[in-house]
Amino acid sequence: MVNISPKYKGSFLRPLKALSHLFREPVTLPMEPRPAAENYRGFHLNEWAECIGCGTCQEICDNAAIRMVNVPGLPSDPAKGIKPRRPAIDYGRCCWCALCVDICPTGSLALSREYIHVSRDMDTYFILPDEKGMHGLGFEKGWAKNPDSDLLDLDRQPMEELPVESRGDNFDEIVKGFDDQTALIEASRCIQCGMCHEACPANMHAPEYIRAIWDGDKERAVREIYRTNPFPQVCGRVCTHRCETACSIGRRGDPVAIRWLKRYAMDSVEADRIRDIAGEGRVTEPTGRSVAVVGSGPAGLTAAFDLAKRGHAVTVYESKPQAGGMMRYGIPEYRLPYDRLDADIAVIEAMGVEIRCGQAIGSDVSMAELREKNDAVLVATGLGQARSTRVPGTDHPNVASAIVLLDKVTRGEEIDLPGPVVVIGGGNVAFDIARSLARLQKRRDGAVAVTLVALEERDAMLADEEEVIEAQEEGIAVFNGRGPRQVVIEDGAVRGLETVKCLSIFDAEGRFHPMYDEQDVVLHEGAMVVEAIGQAADTGYLGDELTEALEWQRGRIQIAADGRTSVDGLWAAGDLVQGPDVISAIAAGHRVADSIHAQLGAMARA
Amino acid sequence: MRPQNYRPVAHPPSHEYELYFGPNHPGIEGNYAIRVRLKGDVIQEAIADGGYLHRGFEKIMESRLWIQNVALVPRICVPDPVPMEDSYARSVEALGGLEVPERAQWIRVLMLEVSRICAHLFTFGGNAATIGLYTNMFWGVSMRDLFLDIFEEITGARIYHMYITPGGVRRDLPPGILDKLSAVIDELERRAPEFDDLFFDSTVVMNRAAGCGTMTQEQALSWGVTGPNLRACGLPFDLRRDDPYLVYPELDFDIPTETAGDALARMRVRKAEVQQSIRILRQVIARLPSVKGPIRCPLPNPLAWNVPAGEAYARAESSKGELGFFVVSNGGDKPWRVHVRGPSQMHAVQVLENLLTGARIEDIAQIMFSLDACPPEVDR
Numbered sequence: 006m007v008n009i010s011p012k013y014k015g016s017f018l019r020p021l022k023a024l025s026h027l028f029r030e031p032v033t034l035p036m037e038p039r040p041a042a043e044n045y046r047g048f049h050l051n052e053w054a055e056c057i058g059c060g061t062c063q064e065i066c067d068n069a070a071i072r073m074v075n076v077p078g079l080p081s082d083p084a085k086g087i088k089p090r091r092p093a094i095d096y097g098r099c100c101w102c103a104l105c106v107d108i109c110p111t112g113s114l115a116l117s118r119e120y121i122h123v124s125r126d127m128d129t130y131f132i133l134p135d136e137k138g139m140h141g142l143g144f145e146k147g148w149a150k151n152p153d154s155d156l157l158d159l160d161r162q163p164m165e166e167l168p169v170e171s172r173g174d175n176f177d178e179i180v181k182g183f184d185d186q187t188a189l190i191e192a193s194r195c196i197q198c199g200m201c202h203e204a205c206p207a208n209m210h211a212p213e214y215i216r217a218i219w220d221g222d223k224e225r226a227v228r229e230i231y232r233t234n235p236f237p238q239v240c241g242r243v244c245t246h247r248c249e250t251a252c253s254i255g256r257r258g259d260p261v262a263i264r265w266l267k268r269y270a271m272d273s274v275e276a277d278r279i280r281d282i283a284g285e286g287r288v289t290e291p292t293g294r295s296v297a298v299v300g301s302g303p304a305g306l307t308a309a310f311d312l313a314k315r316g317h318a319v320t321v322y323e324s325k326p327q328a329g330g331m332m333r334y335g336i337p338e339y340r341l342p343y344d345r346l347d348a349d350i351a352v353i354e355a356m357g358v359e360i361r362c363g364q365a366i367g368s369d370v371s372m373a374e375l376r377e378k379n380d381a382v383l384v385a386t387g388l389g390q391a392r393s394t395r396v397p398g399t400d401h402p403n404v405a406s407a408i409v410l411l412d413k414v415t416r417g418e419e420i421d422l423p424g425p426v427v428v429i430g431g432g433n434v435a436f437d438i439a440r441s442l443a444r445l446q447k448r449r450d451g452a453v454a455v456t457l458v459a460l461e462e463r464d465a466m467l468a469d470e471e472e473v474i475e476a477q478e479e480g481i482a483v484f485n486g487r488g489p490r491q492v493v494i495e496d497g498a499v500r501g502l503e504t505v506k507c508l509s510i511f512d513a514e515g516r517f518h519p520m521y522d523e524q525d526v527v528l529h530e531g532a533m534v535v536e537a538i539g540q541a542a543d544t545g546y547l548g549d550e551l552t553e554a555l556e557w558q559r560g561r562i563q564i565a566a567d568g569r570t571s572v573d574g575l576w577a578a579g580d581l582v583q584g585p586d587v588i589s590a591i592a593a594g595h596r597v598a599d600s601i602h603a604q605l606g607a608m609a610r611a
Numbered sequence: 612m613r614p615q616n617y618r619p620v621a622h623p624p625s626h627e628y629e630l631y632f633g634p635n636h637p638g639i640e641g642n643y644a645i646r647v648r649l650k651g652d653v654i655q656e657a658i659a660d661g662g663y664l665h666r667g668f669e670k671i672m673e674s675r676l677w678i679q680n681v682a683l684v685p686r687i688c689v690p691d692p693v694p695m696e697d698s699y700a701r702s703v704e705a706l707g708g709l710e711v712p713e714r715a716q717w718i719r720v721l722m723l724e725v726s727r728i729c730a731h732l733f734t735f736g737g738n739a740a741t742i743g744l745y746t747n748m749f750w751g752v753s754m755r756d757l758f759l760d761i762f763e764e765i766t767g768a769r770i771y772h773m774y775i776t777p778g779g780v781r782r783d784l785p786p787g788i789l790d791k792l793s794a795v796i797d798e799l800e801r802r803a804p805e806f807d808d809l810f811f812d813s814t815v816v817m818n819r820a821a822g823c824g825t826m827t828q829e830q831a832l833s834w835g836v837t838g839p840n841l842r843a844c845g846l847p848f849d850l851r852r853d854d855p856y857l858v859y860p861e862l863d864f865d866i867p868t869e870t871a872g873d874a875l876a877r878m879r880v881r882k883a884e885v886q887q888s889i890r891i892l893r894q895v896i897a898r899l900p901s902v903k904g905p906i907r908c909p910l911p912n913p914l915a916w917n918v919p920a921g922e923a924y925a926r927a928e929s930s931k932g933e934l935g936f937f938v939v940s941n942g943g944d945k946p947w948r949v950h951v952r953g954p955s956q957m958h959a960v961q962v963l964e965n966l967l968t969g970a971r972i973e974d975i976a977q978i979m980f981s982l983d984a985c986p987p988e989v990d991r
Contacts (some may be wrong), residue, residue, distance in 0.1 A: 044766065064914060100773075101768060203861070
């Protein structure tokens, strides 16, 4: 403690010393522009090429100084998470806190080192900043994106998976799912920009259900999910998650694990509650109209779910012993356990949908009969027919197609594995069969001998990245950039697959037209070859009359935007008419259900 | 039943008159008014009449995300914004269990002490101006400007820094800033004797300030006085030592006091405090380069940040006294209730009313300024 002793030494003369200032340099600086500090928070700069129009700056702005403005002519690509809008700043409201800069997912926003704007025109205080700055005077960036002040969590929560040594010989589900804590943290990473909502073919309300998870209200999350998706258990596992491709957080970090969060919500609510929530708003008074759906895949069952909820009598015809289509007979159990698919289908059945399995159209029931008995018919039979490369040797009995084998795996039928297997194809189906066969081999022989040959290079593969990585972990040899030349057969037995190097896949017009280097030949040894190069639709069940009446385009039934075919009372949806994945089929199911419902309503009024 | 503060309409005797003092009087930091009843030049009664700066800070904070309030709190006190940021951040840290990295704590102390010097320079200048010494005001403000340059380099903003966030600070120090700060401190020390010549050793000041607005220690304590105003009454109470926060326990500094309790004593305490702040800053400048590490703990996504339910009070020794933030969270993404204990709440209301009674009209501005009362702290 210091006691400041009172030293009263006051004098009238002392202040006069200040007169010496008259002869000094002025304290005020000369009137020339003063450079601002490196971190200065001046006016906004926005790199338009980087900005995706997500609007997070608008969300964080504490003074509502930022408003997103649609700018005509800017690129718009919902699938990639790009919106044609940019932030406009109102300097009557801005407080230069720069939280917008710190939260910007892309890092496009910054503040310049410019000090002054003076104008009597109030409109000049409202600007649409670009990279040139407020007055285009070339002031440098001041406060910009910096790891110290970044407000986003760019790292995804780790997902626990079965280790490779305990998954190689069984079909147990690999991904374990989030626990409560990791789900909460993962959900908290979402900035609610809604890019995922627009990227999703079914426009799922991902921001809403993620926020519900973050709020700890899992039932609300289920409710948000069921607004647009009657297959959440399935999509929570095997969706192609375009939402995550569009996720703004993914611009500089890992996108939010939207798919796993959906799965978490579904896994953590009781089946009874899910059924009740899904049935909310269901019309219990029958409308007296009936609809037949051919095929119980995601498109058919989604349409059935929607129509049944609106009070129509819906019957689904499925030729296979169980419902689910490719979700059951195409996707292996280690990715999608059958009981999870059953859970989704049970909810759909609880809406009053009748599913008749083992009913093949054309043999058990005729198309004509369906059309006669029902007010509307939807065909959603998917792509059930295997395609072949038709290279020499593919007619050998030990050359099989992937979807036939996957069907057998689901049914639990014995698959004859004469020895090492070579799989042709680089998509998810190719990996599904390769990994399924590897499991069977491991179970039988204790070792894996599967080779996969893909036309595409490693960085352009059609399969999901995790599929490729996990397949390699499981001992599958992957060869990229090679096309099949022939199946080598010696003494009536398959010896392997001969491949040539692929130089290019598409021609100048972008059509599929692979070019090969015929000199670069490799023999992949194997006793069995599996083709997984895509499927085709089998529309034989339609019958000659209907096939004749329908309009076709490149081998596919031609439909209007709402799924209506050229034949009255007949709709088509799903892979049969347009692909390529479960969530697109679900979206198509909703569209076609809306169209059918509108038509049935019109009939009722007539 | 009538409210406690009800006053019947008074009809002053013919030899008394009422004067509405303010709200745009230059002797006041910000807009504030006093209703005075005078007999001749002598004040019979003074009633503080605030509200001209009321922007509803506490209420607005309830509708803003935890991080958004970082931009709001410094605005409560223009001359000394850093303690606002720091106290708010520390109360949120207490609620959320956030651990502030050591380097950030040192940086915060640096910011707090620079802000204290700035506020005191401002007050010197203002106080001198209230008794007609305008040169002092220009000197004080021009000296303060050199410190604002330092703020600009560190935080990117001169007045409202919005730099301290819950969990740490937003940016690390720019290279070379400590040398620049050293140079500014040296300049301040070099010029300090000139301030003495013009102000502290001026007989004008002594005649005007000594014995003006005097309060005893007992009065000060019963009126809720804190900070330099309390220390000018002889009580060495300083939160930096008596309820230490950040890294103040590691710093060596004294708590200056005076005994007179008048306007002059208050200004002399402030002058001595500037010297102590310089002492603290020199220690920080010496120490900071060796304190490495992060400047902020990881924060959740601010748009989805729920602070655990509870209540916390964090207080700091601002240039004006005990500044505190009492923050209540109900577990949501925004504060449920915030109360700001602005030291000027006491200094500008009950203290001012009491000290003005019996004073002369020409001392109103000086008394208010010597209390360093900042009206926005009253109107929150």
